[in-house]
Amino acid sequence: MAASDALENSPALAHLVDVPQIGFIGVQIAFEGGGCVLLAVFSDIHGNRQAFDACLKAARARGAERFVLLGDLVGYGADPEWVVDTAMELVAHGAVAVRGNHDQAVNSSAETMNAEAQIAIEWTRGRLDTAQRRFLAELPMLVEDGDRLFVHSEASSPQRWHYIRSTADAAKSLISTPAHVTFCGHIHRPALYSMSVTAKMTSLVPKTGVSVPLLRGRQWLAVLGAVGQPRDGDPSAAFVLFDTVSCEITYCRAPYDIASAASRIRENGLPPWLADRLSEGR
Amino acid sequence: MPIPLVKPGAEIDGYTIGECVHAGGMATLWMVTHPGIDTPLLMKIPRVSEGEDPAAIVSFEMEMIILPRLAGPHVPACFGTGDFARQAYVVIERIPGTTLYKRLPDLPLPYEEARSLVARIATALADLHRQNVIHHDIKPSSIMFRDSGEAVLIDYGLSHHNHLPDLLQEEFRLPYGTAPYMAPERLLGVRDDPRSDLFSLGVLLYFFTTGERPFGEGETLRAMRRRLWRDPHPPRTLRADYPPWLQEVVLRCLEIEPGWRYPTAAQLAFDLTHPDQVKLTARSERLKRDSLSVAWRRRFNQGVMQPRAKADVAAQIASSPILAVALDTAEGAPELNEALRVTTERILATLPSARLACVNVLKLNRIAVDRTLDEQGSNKHVDRLVALRHWATPLKLDESRLSVHVLEAIDPAAALLEFAEVNQVDHVIIGARQGSFRRTLLGSVSAKVASEATCTVTVVRPPRLAADAAEADTDEATG
Numbered sequence: 001m002a003a004s005d006a007l008e009n010s011p012a013l014a015h016l017v018d019v020p021q022i023g024f025i026g027v028q029i030a031f032e033g034g035g036c037v038l039l040a041v042f043s044d045i046h047g048n049r050q051a052f053d054a055c056l057k058a059a060r061a062r063g064a065e066r067f068v069l070l071g072d073l074v075g076y077g078a079d080p081e082w083v084v085d086t087a088m089e090l091v092a093h094g095a096v097a098v099r100g101n102h103d104q105a106v107n108s109s110a111e112t113m114n115a116e117a118q119i120a121i122e123w124t125r126g127r128l129d130t131a132q133r134r135f136l137a138e139l140p141m142l143v144e145d146g147d148r149l150f151v152h153s154e155a156s157s158p159q160r161w162h163y164i165r166s167t168a169d170a171a172k173s174l175i176s177t178p179a180h181v182t183f184c185g186h187i188h189r190p191a192l193y194s195m196s197v198t199a200k201m202t203s204l205v206p207k208t209g210v211s212v213p214l215l216r217g218r219q220w221l222a223v224l225g226a227v228g229q230p231r232d233g234d235p236s237a238a239f240v241l242f243d244t245v246s247c248e249i250t251y252c253r254a255p256y257d258i259a260s261a262a263s264r265i266r267e268n269g270l271p272p273w274l275a276d277r278l279s280e281g282r
Numbered sequence: 283m284p285i286p287l288v289k290p291g292a293e294i295d296g297y298t299i300g301e302c303v304h305a306g307g308m309a310t311l312w313m314v315t316h317p318g319i320d321t322p323l324l325m326k327i328p329r330v331s332e333g334e335d336p337a338a339i340v341s342f343e344m345e346m347i348i349l350p351r352l353a354g355p356h357v358p359a360c361f362g363t364g365d366f367a368r369q370a371y372v373v374i375e376r377i378p379g380t381t382l383y384k385r386l387p388d389l390p391l392p393y394e395e396a397r398s399l400v401a402r403i404a405t406a407l408a409d410l411h412r413q414n415v416i417h418h419d420i421k422p423s424s425i426m427f428r429d430s431g432e433a434v435l436i437d438y439g440l441s442h443h444n445h446l447p448d449l450l451q452e453e454f455r456l457p458y459g460t461a462p463y464m465a466p467e468r469l470l471g472v473r474d475d476p477r478s479d480l481f482s483l484g485v486l487l488y489f490f491t492t493g494e495r496p497f498g499e500g501e502t503l504r505a506m507r508r509r510l511w512r513d514p515h516p517p518r519t520l521r522a523d524y525p526p527w528l529q530e531v532v533l534r535c536l537e538i539e540p541g542w543r544y545p546t547a548a549q550l551a552f553d554l555t556h557p558d559q560v561k562l563t564a565r566s567e568r569l570k571r572d573s574l575s576v577a578w579r580r581r582f583n584q585g586v587m588q589p590r591a592k593a594d595v596a597a598q599i600a601s602s603p604i605l606a607v608a609l610d611t612a613e614g615a616p617e618l619n620e621a622l623r624v625t626t627e628r629i630l631a632t633l634p635s636a637r638l639a640c641v642n643v644l645k646l647n648r649i650a651v652d653r654t655l656d657e658q659g660s661n662k663h664v665d666r667l668v669a670l671r672h673w674a675t676p677l678k679l680d681e682s683r684l685s686v687h688v689l690e691a692i693d694p695a696a697a698l699l700e701f702a703e704v705n706q707v708d709h710v711i712i713g714a715r716q717g718s719f720r721r722t723l724l725g726s727v728s729a730k731v732a733s734e735a736t737c738t739v740t741v742v743r744p745p746r747l748a749a750d751a752a753e754a755d756t757d758e759a760t761g
Contacts, residue, residue: 167452192447194447194449196339196340196449198336200340200452201451201452202447202448202449202451202452203447203451204446204447204448206445207444207445210445210446212347212445212446212447213346213347215343215346215347215365215366216365216366216367217339217343217365217366217367218343218449
């Protein structure tokens with residue numbers, strides 16, 4: 001039908017072929033063996049052990065079979081070692097992980113960040129051993145999984161770390177990929193965008209716990225809230241469940257022990273605002 | 283583009299295609315059967331071939347995501363959907379009969395018949411709005427009735443679900459819908475106000491009782507925009523015998539500013555079910571439209587044009603509940619009635635759009651024939667209504683938010699439960715009878731209401747005094 005024609009002709013495939021030249025790695029995988037798979041997708045964990053642990057438990061309790069980590073495993077939070085070790089173990093068991101700007105900053109001083117993020121990253125760098133840092137350095141920028149795309153910031157130029165702030169930003173990402181659903185994070189605020197075959201955009205602030213069918217015949221951009229540092233006014237940890245057969249997405253929240261996560265940040269001498277903001281969800 | 287698979291005898295996902303029963307502008311409807319499903323079924327298939335209106339696809343996508351998420355007697359049950367990757371379809375229950383469109387040659391209908399029809403449609407809308415869906419295309423051809431009497435709303439192609447993507451959000455530059463029925467705020471792109479459906483239902487009620495459409499049939503944008511500032515002719519100018527209560531209801535639905543309409547479909551249904559309780563305002567007596575100067579002021583000073591935050595359908599409905607307080611004004615202890623008033627006042631204080639029904643049950647004897655007049659010869663029913671109003675006076679509620687009801691019944695609890703059910707009451711406030719002897723003898727009304735009601739029930743007791751405590755020790759579970 002018309003939709004697939006339009007997608008075939010989009011410039012995105014060419015763009016992905018160019019990937020190595022512009023300095024990042026794209027990976028293609030085939031995630032499921034054809035059966036029904038419930039994916040749990042996590043973004044912006046930011047070294048928050050309590051939040052990540054609560055999300056993993058909540059996702060497993062709801063039947064999640066495969067895991068996707070959308071980057072920014074570290075930065076801000078006080079337990080980067082535990083988070084990276086957990087991520088390495090998940091990846092060893094088939095999980096997908098992509099690179100975020102904080103993950104990259106651990107191994108590169110070229111990333112520019114605000115002062116608090118910079119302090120946190122330098123602290124994090126000292127905490128991670130060689131194997132953990134190599135794991136972060138080798139994370140791909142984006143992963144294609146059938147007709148799904150996983151990327152930290154957005155799909156049009158992932159290495160520039162642009163935020164999806166508006167439907168215009170979402171449109172730019174969507175026209176650069178043929179994927180039916182793109183999953184991203186980075187902005188720490190959940191949103192769901194779609195683009196029709198005639199390039200008409202729709203946006204939604206998803207309601208927690210309500211499953212939304214991502215119809216075929218249009219493209220979708222699922223922007224995730226943060227596991228480890230939510231900024232949408234709700235301090236509970238955010239993640240997403242996606243049913244690969246029914247194509248239904250559910251934005252979920254998991255309450256976690258915010259006080260412990262915050263006191264770990266203070267104990268380690270990180271900027272106090274990084275602890276304070278957790279209970280405010282901003 | 284897949285080759286259309288649809289022809290009689292073909293099979294799609296286990297559904298065998300039968301006869302084509304309707305070929306409309308946006309979709310075709312086919313009878314289908316499926317082994318294991320006894321319900322008569324219809325398959326709706328969008329027109330998606332080249333040259334068709336792209337609106338057909340988007341509308342169909344909306345139906346595909348909304349229909350499977352709806353439940354209850356006021357919507358067609360949905361059995362399955364197929365997506366555009368192969369053959370787009372939805373399979374729904376086939377509702378026997380015809381839509382209200384077939385009644386157009388009979389207009390105007392008798393007032394009583396129109397009242398009953400529209401009350402049932404308002405009840406269906408209330409149920410739909412509670413499921414977070416705004417219909418946005420309420421008109422005679424979207425409405426059917428089950429044999430059991432309930433209204434069924436069909437066609438969700440223009441609908442809005444508060445928790446799902448609104449695919450029509452940016453699809454059309456011009457408002458999309460049925461011109462004569464479209465609410466004024468729709469012309470400004472507002473798609474998240476459930477009161478838009480109440481406006482459309484007001485148009486239908488006006489049309490069905492007068493035979494005239496309040497805003498004509500104009501389909502040009504210019505003709506449609508007039509309703510942003512020009513009010514319709516009051517129905518009484520068209521039919522001299524138009525009941526004032528009905529004009530009150532119709533004109534309230536047709537208010538230009540959504541905030542002046544009924545806050546919820548349930549409250550509209552309540553007024554249509556109790557015409558004698560409709561609070562008459564200047565609307566009910568109006569014999570002509572607003573003066574031109576008023577209309578022109580509106581035209582150039584439009585409140586509805588002010589920017590507004592996105593509305594939350596569920597929050598709006600939740601802020602406008604129907605409360606019912608069950609009172610025993612004849613034999614109830616004064617301190618209990620006072621406690622009921624304090625509780626009611628506290629609940630109302632947080633809900634500026636709630637309405638309150640004060641209910642009293644006039645208990646009938648099982649055997650003896652009841653006489654309407656008491657020993658002193660005054661009318662018991664009227665006395666109780668007066669007492670209910672007297673009880674409610676300190677609440678200082680606007681008359682349009684208050685109604686009083688005396689139910690006559692042998693079983694008071696059953697009567698209260700039925701009242702709550704029929705009137706879509708959201709919250710019942712009831713006192714626990716304190717006299718343990720009477721309660722032992724008669725059973726507890728509040729306990730039965732609290733355990734069997736389908737809505738929230740608050741059981742109220744008077745403040746506990748030290749003197750009562752000793753007595754209460756011997757009097758276990760209250761209420």
